[in-house]
Amino acid sequence: MSQPTRVLSSDRARSAKMRRGVLFASAVGNFVEWFDFTLYGYTAGVIALTFFPPGNQTAALLGAFAVYGVAFVARPLGAVVFGRIGDRRGRRVALGWSIIVMGAATALMGLLPGWSSVGVLAPVLLLVCRLVQGFSAGGEYTGAMTFTVEHAPDGRRAWYTGLVGSSTMLGAVGATAVALVFRSVFGDRFAAEGWRWMFVLAGLVALAGLVLRLRVDESPVFEEMRNRAGDVPPRPFRDLWRGHRRTLLVLFAYFAVLGLITHMFLGYLPTYLNAAIGMRATTVLALTTAANVVSIPVSLCLCVLADRHGRRIQIRLGALAAVLLVVPAYLLMGTGSLVAVVVALLVFVFAVSLLQIGALSVLELYPTGVRFSGMALPYNVAYAIFGGTAPLVSELLVNGTGTLLAPAVYASVVALIALPILVKGFPETKGADLRS
Template sequence: MRMSMATPPPQDRRMARKALVAASIGNFVEWYDFAVYGYSAAVIATTFFPAGNATVGLLGTLAIFGVTFFLRPLGGILLGRLGDRVGRRPVLSLTVLLMGIATALMGLLPTYASIGIAAPLLLLVLRLAQGFFGGGEFSGASTYLVEYAPPHRRGLWATLSMATGVFPFAICGLVVFGVSASMSEQAYGAYGWRLPFLFALPLALVGLYLRMKIEETPEFRAVKEAGTVERSPMRTLLTHHRRAVLLVLAIASLNAVGSYTVTSYMPTFLTSHAHLSQATALIASSAAVAILACLLPIAGSIGDRVGRRPVIVVGTIGIVLLAVPGYLLAGQGGMLSALIGQLLMIVPLAGISAVLGPSMCELFPTHVRYSGSALGYNVAYALFGGTAPFVAQSLISRTETPIAPAFYLVVFGLVCLVAVLKLPETSRFSLATAAVGDEEPPHVPISQENAR
């Protein structure tokens, strides 16, 4: 197994700050698309599907949301391979631009009434494109930040990026609410819903500009200078790092189901089953998600101090215990109860989300880090993240039990807890020797790594 050389001298603080901002903005663009699609599910259902059956339209909208996740692993494999061979920076520049273009084009699509079945098909094509390029975004941004961060702050830096992936759910909720409140319901349904999608393009252009200005990570430069760039990352992963890939798969699956059941699906749940107005549901959900974004850096810092494993174990147990009470409260029909119910689930979810980014990068050595984290993360989100809103709505429809999604979350949490308990503590070791695999090398403590 090839290992990276010692970390080169640190970059100055100004470059480090630029790296943090540039890596984070792409994550914002990626999740902005998912947020605006989730918050606009009701109007998308009536715009791109036949009128007359609201349930079929909503399920179709959620199905497209889920199906596009199945292209994320392919994007993760191909873009991760590029990231491990040519560098993190060029791949991240590509992903932020093309994700933004795909999202903006959704806002220009004709309706079902105009072109019939071609409307949902075109929507599907753009969502597939967004899913493909999104497959290389979060894992790439996390890899970039973890490799650039000071050794004792890897958790904090990675969770700052994660927070920028959460903020779109809060900001987008306010954007959708602001646009819908500024015009009549008829005008919003006719053209107003398109505006939040179009906003993605300028965001992507800003992200591209920032990413073109940053340097490659010290870790990757060391590998390149040593001539140990991996030629076949996937082969190496499946040969030497199967255990690490499975651990990332388990952690990411738990985070995916928790995130999409508690955030993306919640506005639909609050309007359809708690009978809140769209405005009230958006305000409650946006406030809850904003709190989650603020909790993430705190949880990341705690993970740097006490370790990744204790934080995610406590978070997983919290989700198992609080999912049912949280959904019961959220379904009571008031904005305050909706907010408190979501917070019961969001607080433990913050612990899980905060550990995901740094852990999935620390489990792999530099020469396969991008590919390894992308593979485990995207397979998890394809199987369990994108399908979570559809599964939640289907469970409610079949069981006629509004809190059925909570039981799904509980069962999933119990299953994943077994894997979480097997997670090794990675926060204390140098990235230069990071690896959990079939031939696990000796780890070097951070105290022996060159100070950054």
């Protein structure tokens, strides 16, 4: 083998190793984010009993879901802060800081005193931790996806972002698996102390993620922009608002539907199946874990199709699924039949998996100088309004109307309003040049 050939082979090997490192580094923070959010949804009943006054279980559960939702209020602020850092200082810098903040807040939540120890201060401290988590999440998912897509080969962007996006469901799977193990190990002591160690464990995983992120290179697309004198935008959000307002509106509608369906699936359905339908908690955990496992190969297969045939068709089908399939899914769950519940969960998996490919299209719509901010802002504002409030609004609708179908109607109406925007607003971005 000649010297130039050996050098070329060595460069390719280093490039492949770096891309694998980027995938792991990007995925781990996303894993921790969704591990935490899913843990909170699965332990909402225990958190309600721990941090809120006893005597009114419904009020305590509503309080726990309110804290879940209020945390999303901090996400737009995180989007502004980490988006500015990511577009001006680099994607890796923003991702390093976001995972530090997230890990610290998550671990601390497991160590907080409860209502019986400090009274009203308990839900206040819980809220503070959740706000900090929400702030860090404002830069986590969008930063990880931006970092990954800018490292990915042009013809395999959907596959790469799909692998990182799968860490969302892996985080949910990890949370349910850990919850099942901890419930078994701690038994009657789970409500008193077992749930706490799950959040401490998530904080330790975040620390490992920081180490991984410090070992990978900055995005080559961002480095090229930074090396061109004067190309780094001094005010990325000003440039975003002046040049991309229509895109921001389309993306807000997209993330409103995706956030509502996703957090209804991960944050509300476990409690709904347990409290409203009457299924055992362990059965609910097992079923939702299986559904999340199934979602991973489904999503990856759709990513292969997106790399071959484009992104827009999947976005349109996902929007239609959100309009047409959520009500039938709730009707199936209402029967209480195990088979019907499994089919309903698979319906949610199908709808969410179809919609998720739009995240890649979002990143391909923007130039490098506003890519991080351009995804972070509409994503986090929409998730604050529709995603984080999904469990609380769903519970309020069930209690207020007396019908178990009310949350499904709500989700379908939101999706129907957004449908024309999603069908017409997304151009086909397959083959887009990220450097232009």
